[in-house]
Amino acid sequence: MSLFQDIYDVIIVGGGHAGCEAAAAAANRGSKTLLVTMNLQTIAQMSCNPAMGGIAKGQIVREIDAMGGYSGIVSDKTAIQFKMLNMSKGPAMWSPRVQSDRMRFAEEWRHMLERTPNLDFYQEMVSSLIVEGDNVQGVVTSLGIEIRSKSVVLTNGTFLNGLIHIGEKNFGGGRSGERASRGITEQLVELGFESGRMKTGTPPRVDGRSLDFTKMVEQPGDEHPQKFSFSAATKPLETQRSCHMAYTSNEVHEILKTGFDRSPMFNGNIQSSGPRYCPSIEDKINRFADKDRHQLFVEPEGWNTVEYYINGFSTSLPEDVQFKALSSVKGFEKVKFFRPGYAIEYDYFPPTQLKHTLETKLISGLYFAGQINGTTGYEEAACQGMMAGINASLKVEEQEPFILTRSEAYIGVLIDDLITKGTEEPYRMFTSRAEYRTLMRQDNADARLTPLSYAIGLASKEKLNAVEQKKEEAKDLIEFFENTSVAPEEINPILEDYNSSPMSQSDKMVKVFRRPQIALKDMLLLQDVKKYVSDNNLSHEVLEQAEIQIKYAGYIEKEKANADKLQRLENIRIPDNFDYKLLKSLSYEAREKLTKIRPTSISQASRISGVSPSDISVMLVYMGR
Known part of the structure; x- marks a missing residue:
């Protein structure tokens, strides 16, 4: 007898931030859902910094919460510090951020998912997909167990052929201490998908008892902290833990440089693209040679742990160089490491291969969410997971897809950027990416999105x-x-x-x-x-x-008027099978890009790199506009 006799509506592969939100969304809509992950003990693991939110990312967490996702509630329940960033600027720029208790964060996510109806769990690695014709039909685990489903959401994070680098040493892994996932990339490439490699990194974790905080600058939370979730289920913090700020120096930089010839980033062992806006410390001192110091944020990993995260010191240098350099930072003279920093390379799939629903164009019922799409950050992953879970659930029910536009949500901006423009480096959300940020503030996310979520059966009537x-x-x-x-x-x-x-x-x-x-x-x-x-x-x-x-x-009012103009172009739909070769006046580059990406509207077509305003005019004339 098989372990799994029933056919699931939705299978989620991966238990990171994208996988958790995908599972919650699909199950809460009533779909029979299975979350398959390699380790149930690391569900929603904060593998990098112990924090949620920040510039633009805080807006995304508020939007997830407004939709009925769990990230905001979990963040509030496990926060150790709250800050509203950018308060000196206008409200469009205000961005909430919490410092989190890393262990409690993962625990609370597990508890919330276990209390979610319609959701089952299974611990094992998925090694391949069951694909029949152009349709996904389930997954196969490393033990050869077939689990059938009507749709599959892949949220593999950094695990697809993951390779960890510390100096000249490298070894397979999806995170430090966990194995990589093999088989899925190779199958998808065989099915016709284009894949690539990206990298990201993480700093050393250290023992707070070995640090001298009197030599650092204290960074307390807000005097009157707010919270992420619009729900009454959470309350603002009454007590908070401080972070601290330290600085590198020319001495530290010189020590770091002694390891450059052993750094995988500089000696050619890593050739994939890393996150431009969160560079490694070696990248920073190389690119910004004129700077004689860089900020380091010393962040506690929880209420009751002595482990600290050294934000700003992401590195893949040899561990002896990491230790010597960090020991030369004021306050770190007697530092003890819990573990060194490392870089990780992993497979991703250029997101231009997706529809706005995050369903792949090649295989019906197959969805990608998170770092598999070339993004970086918990928040970016979580919102993609939620949208993929929603749309997988809707597709199984043969209902209309749910798509957020660029003027409705940061989530809409993120997904549109990915599938329209693609990305060749880890994508991170910024307020500057959104044309209508005055409309899409963190404070009004509930007013913007909860009615839409209620209409598709996700947000509750009480909400x-x-x-x-x-x-x-x-x-x-x-x-x-x-x-x-x-x-x-x-x-x-x-x-x-x-x-x-x-x-x-x-x-x-x-x-x-x-x-x-x-x-x-x-x-x-x-x-x-x-x-x-x-x-x-x-x-x-x-x-x-x-x-x-x-x-x-x-x-x-001005932004509303501009958004209405955009919506008019959004309403001019392009047929799925439109043949761009018919338009002889289109530039060669436009024809090539439009054929590859296959935009669904004139508005989306206008945002594709290489498609000029004159190309859009040609299309409008052809369509009688």
Whole structure:
């Protein structure tokens, strides 16, 4: 008798951040789901830094949470520090970040998945896919066990033919201490997929008891911490752990340089592309030779551990060079290593081979999510996993796919960038990649996405009701400011503090609120405002929404208009089997790129590198526009 007699709706291969969100999304939509991973003890392992969020990444975590994913809740429950980054800039740039307890993070993910209905688990390596014709039909494990399914989501991370480098030494592995996955790349290439190699790295982990923190700069969390999840299931932190900042020096750089001839990055052992925006320490001192020091962030790995992560010291240099160099950093003179840093090379598949749903173009029912698509970062992987899980589940039910556009979510920007432009280096999300970041703020992710998620059967009715209530309360508060007047004698003392022109007669509060110098805290000093907020028991989130919508109304309306223009081009669909050879006026490069990527709309076609505005004009004329 076979271990698996039933046919699953969705099989998820890999238990990292992408795999966990994929499993949660598919199962919570009601699909019979199986998560297969090589080690159930390392589900949602934070294999690199113990943190979630950051610039643009925090927006993604908020979007996952708004959709009904688990990353925000797990991050809140296992946080040891919270910071809202970029607060000196406008709200479009504000980005939440938590320092996490690495062991508790993985444990909480495991608990949440085990409490999820419709989700089964199996520990073993998947060595191949069952493909019949152009359809995936399941997976085969390394023990030869066949598990049948209607769809498969591959979230293999760095495990596909993973090769770890420390100096001249290298060995197979998906993470330090874990074996690599073999067989899937070779099969996919045989099926016609194009593959490539990428690399990433991680710094040494050290014993905090061996460090002298008095020689470093303390980095505490926010005085009034917020949280990631919009859900009432989590609460802001009451106590926090500090991080610390140290600096390299010319002495440290000179020591590092002595190992360059033994570094796999410089001696030719590694030729694959690494993450440009998270370079190794040796890459930094080579590329930025004019800098006499670089920042190192010394981050605790949890509440009750002495292990520290040295953010900014990612390296694949020989372990003796790593140790000597780090020992020369102030505060690290007596450092003890838990483990050295290393680089890892792994297989990926250029994402231009995917549809917007993350389903492959070659094999029906097969989805890719995470680092297999050339991305880097937990957050980028997690949101892809969620979208792949949703779409695999919808396809099994023969329902319309779920696609987020560039003006709806950072998730939409990320996926569109990947499948339209591809990537030749590990892709990382930045706010600058989004054209409509004033619309897609971290604070309004729930208002943007929860109704969409509820419509496809993922977000709960309670979640939707909470969003609707928050929107209504913010709208009512804005109307209160628009309709209520304030007298000069009450507002002028506040205006004088900011050297702002005094009022000579009563006027609507909204006009005062729109002055650049005046903030919500100032308006809350007014008696009528204080009473309204108290009587209606308004939350910080509602107050913040009202303030942003009043202050940035002009910018928001302008971006909405631009997004509507984009949507009109998005609505001009290109048939699946369109023959670009028919358009003789297209440039050769445009014809080649359009044939390869096969965009679904004129808007997507316009974002393909090598397709010019004149090429788009040719297509619009041909389509009668």
